[in-house]
Amino acid sequence: MLADFTRGERTGALVILGTMVVLGLAMAIAGRHDLLGIHGWIVFGISLALTFGAIRQLDLPEPSPERLSEYYDAPTRTGLILTLIWGVVGMGAGFWVAALLAWPEMTFDVSWLSWGRLRPIHTSGVIFGFGGNALIATSLHVLQRTTRARLPDALSPWFVLIGYNLFCIIAASGYLMGLTQSKEYAEPEWYADIWLVVVWVVYFFIYMRTLARRKEPHIYVANWYYMAFILVVAILHIVNNLAVPVSFGSAKSYSLFAGVQDAMTQWWYGHNAVAFFLTAGFLGMMYYYLPKRAGRPIFSYRMSIISFWGITFMYMWAGSHHLHYTALPHWVQTLGMAFSVVLLVPSWASAGNALLTLNGAWHKVRDDAVLRFMALAAIFYGITTFEGSFMAIRAVNSLSHYTDWTVGHVHAGALGWVAMITFGSLYSLVPSMFKRERIYSQKLVEVHFWLALSGTVIYVFAMWNSGVIQGLMWRTYDETGTLSYSFIDSLVAMHPYYIARAFGGLLFLLGALTALFNVIMTIRMPAIGMAPEARGDLPAEPVMQAGE
């Protein structure tokens, strides 16, 4: 890694790592009577190990100037591998918590194996670990290819990638110890949140600096989405995590918001995390890898514009549909519902634009499992956004809210859309990134595709059934005007679906393991000797790096 760094960057890396060592030590000392101390030691240990690694490489020769005539892909390569590792961890945790719901005694009376601590490992593991690393890795790749400019420096992408994964480790280890600020998808405590802000701002500036140096007159759609993702996630993350720590030696903090304002802030965050993390970012991915793989032009530039501005404008208002029939004032609920319903139009325009792009390439979809992953992702995106707008209607929500239908909806999006587009992009990216001729086994990609599809279908159908049954049982009254079913009756009715769901999740996990194996085997294949020039994969012209 340090071989790619100039002397100035090596000094910078050492300064950053030294600061982190000191910060870790300070956290460990200030939090010695608190769980914060354990996190201090984790930060200290990781930073110290990285510092030693850096010092050992400090005297390597400086990188040759020729490197500036190529794209900088090393962070992308590492990011792709981290994506798969976090995917297996997050989906493994997901399978475990799914099994816990069917067989609750599987906690074995161990506190850190309890459902409440494992569940955020699943959600953060797949959203931030798997999804986040995939977004960082692909965005750096797409950014360079669509601007024909090399990343402005070597230090900042590594800082973002390593810093982001440090955040993920702090988050996951905190959950196991019982550390949470109990905001869904925003569980990590104040110090982890502050660290993520630093990382995120650097990420944003990589984007801006590279775009400023672009050699293409226009900014491609994928970059609109990636930028919306980075910018809005920063805003959401900062506002929702505003909190006052009990002390600098304590992991615990109290939110700035209380009561219904807290709920509204949380779901403004929560829904836009779905919108800008899990939708906008992955739309960026789709807009690059799908037309690239299909070899077809984007169906309509005009539709791209309508969808992009529709999605970015309307999602911002939709969060209150998570709080229908609550203490939230009725007028906020109405607005949330109205915007959510209109949101269907740009969502379907995006899905339609993707699927119509495949016109003229459907034979490739039939033959190529990689492209099929992406085509299926667009279909699931269409299904899920329809379902989302439908569930945002107040009357529908009165049945679906608090039931497994919500869980089914989320996983139609997460498995069907987010994971499928990620795996499709990843398979199409890995050979060229690692300079291998092809993916190790196209057959295994095919196996993965069918595992993923059948897993998703089993999962989603199980949860739809379970959710609707649950919702109906909760609201069925007999002729005396009292409830027909007790709560336990509904649990008994859900049990078979919970087993089916765990099975569907297991299939999906097996698919992710197949992908990990396939990628490792691809990397172990001999590299092709072909130079990037021969593949035409080069920036527009050599550019000088800042500080040289």
Next chain:
Amino acid sequence: MALKERDEFSGQLTTGHEWNGIKELNTPVPKLLWAFLITMALFGLVWTVLMPSWPGINGYFRGLLGADQHQAVQQTLAEANAERAVWADRLATEDLAALQADEAIMNVVRSAGPALFVDNCAACHGPSATGNVGYPNIAEAPMMWGSDPDTVAETIRVGINANHPETRFAQMLAFGKDQMLAGEEISQLADYLVSISAGPALPEDQRLAANDLFLNNCAGCHGEDAAGMVESGAPNLTDTFWTYAGDRSTIRQSIYNGRQGTMPAWEGRLSTAQIRMLALYVLDLRTATP
């Protein structure tokens, strides 16, 4: 500016932009999409006109339909209460023994009782009311505080060792820990209790000695015949029902450490009609159980 080309497959012109081989068609937005967008936007707009929606400085637009979720829920609750009043008023006020003989009321109890019982009582007493360790079997075992309908309803209302001012109070003393009985004596009593509930009978001298101990220490609450006393809420020790298991070791623990189980008071949480329905429901379960 790159050249615009015509895509052979679709016949559309490209925009002339190209990014690493990716081009875009300049296909006009399909009419269907415009129609869809206009329809949905109109729906959204109309909906916000009908319902409470846009905020202002001093409040919000109330909507033409005058909908209000607080009023709506009050109205629904009032309607549901009116529907239930047919039987709920009778349950709340009439004599329970008479209601027990009333087929119409008992049909309501049998229909509404199971969900009410399982949602509120089953966590301790189990879904079929047969109890769990620490929580008595109220479907079959003799009831510690009496089993006429008014007494059962009162037990539910005030609870046992609960935080209700009129709660029923009962405590089994810690005879071992508080050094009222020696270990040997506790063992004698445990053997004695095993023998009078499940058998077999003890040798006569052993039985007499233990019976002496029992009369001196236990009979005050459990009665001289060990059949329990509803006045003190002490259970019958001669049958095979045990709140805390009837094996010798558990009985020794009970005598050594004492016991003081808790049942929450349901007044304030359940309505009078619901409390009295539960009393009738549990007693009905008991007659149905052979």
